[in-house]
Amino acid sequence: MSGSPASGRVCIALDFPTRGEVVAAARRFAPRVGWLKIGLEAFVAEGPALVREIAELGPRVFLDLKFHDIPNTVGRAVAAAGRSGADLVNVHAAGGRAMLQAARDAAASLERRPRVIAVTLLTSIDARALADLPMAGHPEGIARRLAHLARECGLDGVVCSPEDLVGIREACGADFLTVVPGIRPSGSAAGDQKRTASPGEAIRRGAGLLVIGRPVTAAPDPEASLEGILLEIESALRT
Numbered sequence: 001m002s003g004s005p006a007s008g009r010v011c012i013a014l015d016f017p018t019r020g021e022v023v024a025a026a027r028r029f030a031p032r033v034g035w036l037k038i039g040l041e042a043f044v045a046e047g048p049a050l051v052r053e054i055a056e057l058g059p060r061v062f063l064d065l066k067f068h069d070i071p072n073t074v075g076r077a078v079a080a081a082g083r084s085g086a087d088l089v090n091v092h093a094a095g096g097r098a099m100l101q102a103a104r105d106a107a108a109s110l111e112r113r114p115r116v117i118a119v120t121l122l123t124s125i126d127a128r129a130l131a132d133l134p135m136a137g138h139p140e141g142i143a144r145r146l147a148h149l150a151r152e153c154g155l156d157g158v159v160c161s162p163e164d165l166v167g168i169r170e171a172c173g174a175d176f177l178t179v180v181p182g183i184r185p186s187g188s189a190a191g192d193q194k195r196t197a198s199p200g201e202a203i204r205r206g207a208g209l210l211v212i213g214r215p216v217t218a219a220p221d222p223e224a225s226l227e228g229i230l231l232e233i234e235s236a237l238r239t
Contacts, residue, residue, distance in 0.1 A: 006233035009203065010226075011035030011062055011179070013213030014054070019046045023053065025217060030057040032226055035088075037062040037211055048084035055085035062179070062211070066119050068092035071102035078106040082114040088179075090159055093118035093146035100153035115177065117157040118150035120164060123182035123196065140164050144171050151176055157208065162197030165205035180207040185215050185229055199229050203236035 010033040014022045022042050030036065036059045038051055043065060055061045063086035067074045074091055081089040091103045100118060107116045120143035121130075127139060135142055143164035148171045150158050157177025160168055165178055182196040199210055212229065219225035 006230040008034035011037050011211045013037045015039050015213050026054050030059050035060050037064050039064045051084040060087035062088040068095045071099045074099050075102035075106035078103045082110045086114050088115045090117045093150050104154045115156040118155050119159045120146040123161045140167050147172050162202045169206040178208045181211040183210045183212045200232045200236040
């Protein structure tokens with residue numbers, strides 16, 4: 001399945017606490033997928049050198065740090081992320097127009113430009129969790145509004161829940177990248193994710209890139225789990 005359309009739609013989340021675990025998992029899955037994700041825990045522990053090391057294995061690197069700060073700080077952070085070798089970086093859409101534009105401009109200033117995407121709502125935020133926050137509306141409507149803002153600001157796409165895909169596609173078009181966590185194959189535990197979907201469901205709703213962690217990395221047989229996911233994606237792409 002390596003090099004197939006399905007493999008290019010999968011990003012394995014290397015959510016481990018130590019460099020050794022991250023690198024071992026990266027080497028294990030690099031031949032099978034198009035993307036690998038480095039998250040906050042590993043980056044804080046190991047720094048930009050880890051991004052460069054993982055990038056050398058072949059798949060593109062999604063550096064998932066979800067920047068959210070004043071525009072100048074976020075712009076500099078995005079530039080630093082791009083220089084580290086990341087192909088994709090993200091910021092919080094709720095940081096506002098000026099911050100999103102600063103992120104866009106910082107990426108564009110680099111010789112090797114990473115794509116910049118905006119996080120709409122975390123997949124752990126459902127309607128009940130939203131009630132505790134100063135945001136009025138339903139999760140899907142809020143995600144759609146934030147995605148539209150990100151597109152207006154010239155970003156390349158968004159991170160969104162599978163449940164938000166249809167509305168975001170309607171608002172932002174088919175060329176707008178949708179990076180989708182919360183992917184749970186049939187029989188997988190949801191964990192701390194609230195708004196989830198199967199790989200096939202997400203692809204049929206318009207997902208561009210599926211971020212998958214524990215259903216593969218914590219599976220009794222990770223290779224078999226990944227193979228099943230790739231076959232499901234292939235089937236969805238044909239329908």
